[in-house]
Amino acid sequence: xxxxxxxxxxxxxxxxxxxxxxxxxxxxxxxxxxxxxxxxxxxxxxxxxxxxxxxxxxxxxxxxxxxxxxxxxxxxxxxxxxxxxxxxxxxxxxxxxxxxxxxxxxxxxxxxxxxxxxxxxxxxxxxxxxxxxxxxxxxxxxxxxxxxxxxxxxxxxxxxxxxxxxxxxxxxxxxxxxxxxxxxxxxxxxxxxxxxxxxxxxxxxxxxx
Amino acid sequence: xxxxxxxxxxxxxxxxxxxxxxxxxxxxxxxxxxxxxxxxxxxxxxxxxxxxxxxxxxxxxxxxxxxxxxxxxx
Numbered sequence: 001x002x003x004x005x006x007x008x009x010x011x012x013x014x015x016x017x018x019x020x021x022x023x024x025x026x027x028x029x030x031x032x033x034x035x036x037x038x039x040x041x042x043x044x045x046x047x048x049x050x051x052x053x054x055x056x057x058x059x060x061x062x063x064x065x066x067x068x069x070x071x072x073x074x075x076x077x078x079x080x081x082x083x084x085x086x087x088x089x090x091x092x093x094x095x096x097x098x099x100x101x102x103x104x105x106x107x108x109x110x111x112x113x114x115x116x117x118x119x120x121x122x123x124x125x126x127x128x129x130x131x132x133x134x135x136x137x138x139x140x141x142x143x144x145x146x147x148x149x150x151x152x153x154x155x156x157x158x159x160x161x162x163x164x165x166x167x168x169x170x171x172x173x174x175x176x177x178x179x180x181x182x183x184x185x186x187x188x189x190x191x192x193x194x195x196x197x198x199x200x201x202x203x204x205x206x207x208x209x
Numbered sequence: 210x211x212x213x214x215x216x217x218x219x220x221x222x223x224x225x226x227x228x229x230x231x232x233x234x235x236x237x238x239x240x241x242x243x244x245x246x247x248x249x250x251x252x253x254x255x256x257x258x259x260x261x262x263x264x265x266x267x268x269x270x271x272x273x274x275x276x277x278x279x280x281x282x283x
Contacts, residue, residue, distance in 0.1 A: 005238065012231045019231075023224040026217035038220065042264040046227050046257050053234045057249050060241050069242045127243045 008052045015045035058116070061123060067104040070126075072135050075195040076104075083204040086191045088184070094204055097153070111152040138195060147179045219267035226260030 002010075018041035021028070028034035060066055068077035080093040080103060089107065092098045098106040109119040122142065129135050154160040155177070165188065166173050175181035183189050233253035237245040 008238065009235065012235050016228055016231055019224040019228050023221050023228070026220045029217075029220060030213075038264070042220070042223055042227060043261060046231065046261055049231060049234060050254070050257050053238065053249060053253070056238060057246050061243075061246055063241065066241050066243070123243065123246075127247060130243070 004052065005056060008049065008056060011045060011049050011052065015041060015049055018045065058120065061120060062102050062105040064101055064103045064105075070130060072130065072139070075198055076139070076193050078198055078203065079193040079195055081203045081206075082198070083202040084191075087194065088189050088192050090204070094206075107149060109149070110146075111148055144182065145184050147176055147181075147183050150183050151177065216267055216271045219263055219270075223260045223263040223267065226256050226263065230254070230256030230258075230260060 018037065022034075022038050022041055029038045064077070067073055079087065080090055082090040085091050089103075092107070093100060093103050105119070109115050112118075125142075151160075160166060161173070166176070172181065176183060184192055230253045233256060234249060237249040237253065
């Protein structure tokens with residue numbers, strides 16, 4: 001079965017051929033068949049191609065390669081390969097706890113209604129900062145990291161619910177779940193990308209790469 | 210009937226704009242980079258939207274001119 005990209009390319013190619021007929025022989029639109037052809041070629045197919053194109057671009061923008069294609073993100077990509085289990089993104093990436101081809105997006109989207117859209121709007125802000133503004137060094141999140149993004153996967157899992165540290169104080173779990181106690185800044189899982197430590201870090205080499 | 214060349218001209222421009230937009234879409238489809246996303250959205254989107262709107266306008270304006278012409282004849 002052909003993929004969405006193949007179908008989209010076919011639709012674009014067919015649209016171009018049909019539109020070219022109208023551009024070179026616009027007089028054919030005087031007939032009923034010509035009018036139908038113009039309607040399909042100049043409205044139906046372009047709207048279909050545009051809609052599918054938006055969907056494809058959104059899928060592209062979720063890939064790790066897309067995020068790391070900007071120079072400023074290179075070190076953050078390398079930090080996924082730090083050979084140290086205490087680095088949260090690295091351990092998630094290397095152990096397949098997040099899909100590797102969508103590693104950035106999986107942790108940096110918002111798991112809310114319209115969360116993907118919000119993530120994409122933030123992405124447009126990144127592009128603006130890259131070309132017209134200034135990129136802060138090191139890169140900082142716009143808002144503190146919300147536990148909701150961690151709990152999307154970890155909530156209900158045995159290691160999270162029954163973990164010794166999480167249950168030492170009976171208030172810890174409720175506070176984590178209510179985002180009153182941060183997973184990443186409460187001195188528990190505070191080693192995230194930490195690109196400043198990258199120079200001295202040993203990097204994991206993925207087998208076959 | 211004197212509006213026919215104008216209608217044909219509008220259809221030509223509309224078609225050319227949409228083809229340009231589709232070509233931008235085709236190029237950006239094979240290029241996975243934030244700049245491609247922007248090109249697709251701003252350039253491709255604007256060209257296609259412009260072409261489609263011009264086509265719709267040409268339909269409406271040609272209908273109106275035909276109706277006006279019919280009224281004059283009667």
